[in-house]
Amino acid sequence: MVSFLVMLCQCKPEAKRIPVKKTAKKNIKKKEVPKLQKSWDSLNSKNAEVFLAAYGKENKETKVLIETKFGAITLRLYKDVPIHRANFIFLTKINYFNTTVIYRVAKNFVIQGGNSDNLYTQKQRRKYGNYLLKPEFRKNRTHKFGALAAARQWENNPDKLSSPFEFYIVHKRSGAHHLDNEHTVFGEVISGYDTMDKIAKVKVGIDEWPIADIPMTITVLD
Numbered sequence: 400m401v402s403f404l405v406m407l408c409q410c411k412p413e414a415k416r417i418p419v420k421k422t423a424k425k426n427i428k429k430k431e432v433p434k435l436q437k438s439w440d441s442l443n444s445k446n447a448e449v450f451l452a453a454y455g456k457e458n459k460e461t462k463v464l465i466e467t468k469f470g471a472i473t474l475r476l477y478k479d480v481p482i483h484r485a486n487f488i489f490l491t492k493i494n495y496f497n498t499t500v501i502y503r504v505a506k507n508f509v510i511q512g513g514n515s516d517n518l519y520t521q522k523q524r525r526k527y528g529n530y531l532l533k534p535e536f537r538k539n540r541t542h543k544f545g546a547l548a549a550a551r552q553w554e555n556n557p558d559k560l561s562s563p564f565e566f567y568i569v570h571k572r573s574g575a576h577h578l579d580n581e582h583t584v585f586g587e588v589i590s591g592y593d594t595m596d597k598i599a600k601v602k603v604g605i606d607e608w609p610i611a612d613i614p615m616t617i618t619v620l621d
Contacts, residue, residue, distance in 0.1 A: 417509065417582055419550040419562040442489070444528035447563070448482060451532075455485030462620040463491055465591070467501065467613055469598050472568070472591030473620070474547055480535045483549060483585035486563045491617045495523050495564070501613040503567075504603050508575060510595060511550060512615060513565035524564060531560035532583070540584040542575040545595075547586035570595055 442450045461484065465472040476484040490496060496513060498520045503511035514520065532549065542548065546569045549561035561583050568588060569575045588595070602610045 417511065417548070417550045417567055417578065419514075419552055419565045440526075442527050442530065444530040447486075447530040447532065451482045451485040451489065454489055455481050458485065458488050458492070460488055460619045460621055462589075463487070463617055464620050465615055465617050467594065467598065467615045469613070470591060470594035472594050473589050474586050475589045476547070476586040477537075477540060477584075479537055480540060480583065480585040482532055483535055483561065483583050486532060487566070487585065488619060490564065491619050493523075495520075496615065496617040498523070499564075499615065501598060501609070501615055503607050504599060504601055504609055504613075505570075505607045506599060506603075507571050508569075509567040510570050510598055511565065511567035512613075513550070513562075515612075530563055532563050534559045534561060535583045535585065536580050537584070542569050542578045542582075542584060543587070544569055544572050544574055545588035545592065546574070546584045547588065548578070548582045548584045551582060568595065570599055 461476045461478060463474050463476065465474065476487060478484065498517045499513050499515045501510060501512035502514055503509070505511070531551075540546075548567055548569070549563070550565040550567055551559060551561045559581065598613065601613065604610050
């Protein structure tokens with residue numbers, strides 16, 4: 400990956416943050432939420448919460464499959480984190496993730512994906528207004544090994560709003576609990592730990608971006 404890099408803080412591995420790529424930096428202005436339109440294309444930065452709340456009621460799936468050249472990873476999404484779950488299902492069903500890559504491999508920390516330099520990827524993000532999601536922190540949803548969580552900007556983001564497009568999976572066996580109540584955890588790995596281990600071994604360059612892109616496809620199972 401060449402464009403849109405975000406520099407990481409120079410701190411100990413256990414204190415690393417989860418940044419998003421600069422393409423997802425736009426903030427939401429607090430305005431009156433409009434009524435939901437009956438169209439998948441109506442999602443935007445002003446109606447994200449009401450849109451996804453309604454979408455989640457009609458799309459109740461909780462299991463998705465990530466496929467890569469290293470193998471597959473099956474994820475279970477949590478029902479008690481409804482907006483983030485609905486958002487992930489929505490993006491999966493419109494095939495957004497199928498134009499993205501796993502663009503960050505932080506050894507013994509996280510595997511991160513959901514963006515790319517593909518022009519279509521950026522077009523999709525702009526189409527939906529680069530909206531953000533309010534945090535959905537839960538005491539029982541922590542950054543354990545295999546946790547699925549949403550990336551976010553740390554600067555100029557006091558409300559800890561999540562990127563809807565970029566996610567990460569905790570690969571550290573002891574977890575990454577310094578991120579609890581900092582990033583929303585909305586699912587977990589239920590199979591494919593060996594695939595995670597293979598991905599974690601790839602050669603990375605500056606800022607932990609893989610030397611070779613790792614394309615992925617994500618599909619809804621049930």
